[in-house]
Amino acid sequence: MRFHILTLFPDMVRQGLETSVIGKAIENEIISLHVVDIRDFTTDPHGKVDDYPYGGGAGMIMQAQPIYDAWKTVTDEIGYEPRCIYLTPQGQHFTQSMARELAGEKDLILLCGHYEGVDERVLEEIVTDHVSIGDYVLTGGELPAMVMADAIARMVPGVLTNEESAGTESLDGGLLEYPQYSRPATWHGREVPEVLLSGDHEKVEAWRHDRSVERTFCRRPDLLREAKLSGEDVKRILKDIPKDC
Ligand code: 6GU
16 A cells, blocks of 8 residues: 655654554555655745735645645556545544545545645645544644554554554444553552453453443443444443443
């Protein structure tokens, strides 16, 4: 899978993604990262990429021409027009299921805006999806693009090692991850739950499932609507889980 990230801050995006697990996947050529500096495409003699908004108002607007030419160069190079995602707080909220779906694409173009916005006409011509990472305002689309690329890339087969993929079911089945423990068995007077030391795999799995249901009920009850719960799970919620957790 190939990510093409159009940005005015290419160093920020590279530094964010060429590290750790995603950096390793790029090194191993399981995914590729093509960071495109929008400024390289401006036809303005002074390298300008923004101008004042028609109709007045505060701030500067990114102009259509350099963004379009950057996009056109990418699409000409790869020979087709893949989905082009514009990062904006006005977009649909990014979710795990969206990450899973987008991980199936061959190429993805992520367009990072800055300043007060982007000329609407270029968005109309090239953007297929408007996506937000949550209801708060950031200074630009770079951090959201990195968030999305990370979440999508880790769903691409081969990006995570077996060991790392242990946690992938968190949120997938609609339930939060159960609590985890490592050595020592006692720390600051706190014991690891006994069942985890028992070696009884079935009991361990049952305990973990119960803790997942309990955590989801207590911390993110909004997720339970989508969660796959058995009749036993529902009974336990009604009977065992404290109402004031
Ligand atoms: Cl995608 N962009 C910006 N600038 N701010 C945001 C966002 C995106 N998602 C949440 N806040």
